[in-house]
Amino acid sequence: GAVVSQHPSWVICKSGTSVKIECRSLDFQATTMFWYRQFPKQSLMLMATSNEGSKATYEQGVEKDKFLINHASLTLSTLTVTSAHPEDSSFYICSARGPTKSSGNTIYFGEGSWLTVV
Amino acid sequence: LAKTTQPISMDSYEGQEVNITCSHNNIATNDYITWYQQFPSQGPRFIIQGYKTKVTNEVASLFIPADRKSSTLSLPRVSLSDTAVYYCLVGVPIYNQGGKLIFGQGTELSVKP
Numbered sequence: 213g214a215v216v217s218q219h220p221s222w223v224i225c226k227s228g229t230s231v232k233i234e235c236r237s238l239d240f241q242a243t244t245m246f247w248y249r250q251f252p253k254q255s256l257m258l259m260a261t262s263n264e265g266s267k268a269t270y271e272q273g274v275e276k277d278k279f280l281i282n283h284a285s286l287t288l289s290t291l292t293v294t295s296a297h298p299e300d301s302s303f304y305i306c307s308a309r310g311p312t313k314s315s316g317n318t319i320y321f322g323e324g325s326w327l328t329v330v
Numbered sequence: 331l332a333k334t335t336q337p338i339s340m341d342s343y344e345g346q347e348v349n350i351t352c353s354h355n356n357i358a359t360n361d362y363i364t365w366y367q368q369f370p371s372q373g374p375r376f377i378i379q380g381y382k383t384k385v386t387n388e389v390a391s392l393f394i395p396a397d398r399k400s401s402t403l404s405l406p407r408v409s410l411s412d413t414a415v416y417y418c419l420v421g422v423p424i425y426n427q428g429g430k431l432i433f434g435q436g437t438e439l440s441v442k443p
Contacts (some may be wrong), residue, residue: 255434308408
């Protein structure tokens with residue numbers, strides 16, 4: 213079946229540096245992907261919609277200059293946390309809609325990426 | 331998107347049937363009901379989706395009353411591996427809104443031996 217993969221699974225970075233997380237659709241093309249953030253013991257919070265070939269659409273309260281999203285191809289979206297701070301430490305998850313309308317009711321999620329900023 | 335209300339947590343024992351109810355009083359005519367399962371440090375996994383009455387698959391059953399203001403996810407004979415957070419989502423069919431999902435608080439199910 214359709215698979216969405218994230219890389220890295222976990223990353224530790226120093227405060228003030230930037231870190232990139234990749235989200236790939238492995239066997240299908242995804243014109244739209246979504247990025248979520250999840251703090252421990254909390255629900256997923258939608259951050260932005262990543263659109264292939266165009267600018268991402270950010271949810272209210274999410275800083276677009278801090279969380280840079282690039283969707284340069286039909287199988288890859290990247291989330292770059294710029295000038296990371298400890299409060300950015302979180303579990304980041306991406307998702308993509310299934311490849312065809314017949315399976316389009318299914319959203320596939322990546323494995324998630326743990327970011328720890330020290 | 332309709333707001334959903336679920337119990338924050340539930341406890342069960344292995345072999346029991348677990349029913350998790352979700353309230354969605356403001357569900358719209360075109361809205362579907364979808365349930366996801368999430369294990370710690372993993373992305374959510376689709377369980378089941380329905381519009382009305384009853385839907386069953388190899389994993390669970392979904393019961394939706396006629397007024398559709400609530401729904402119940404039924405997990406038959408749970409095992410320890412069913413310990414997870416279960417999310418109820420309500421919205422239009424995914425392919426009509428591109429896959430944007432808004433998650434509520436979810437229900438943390440703990441299955442004990």
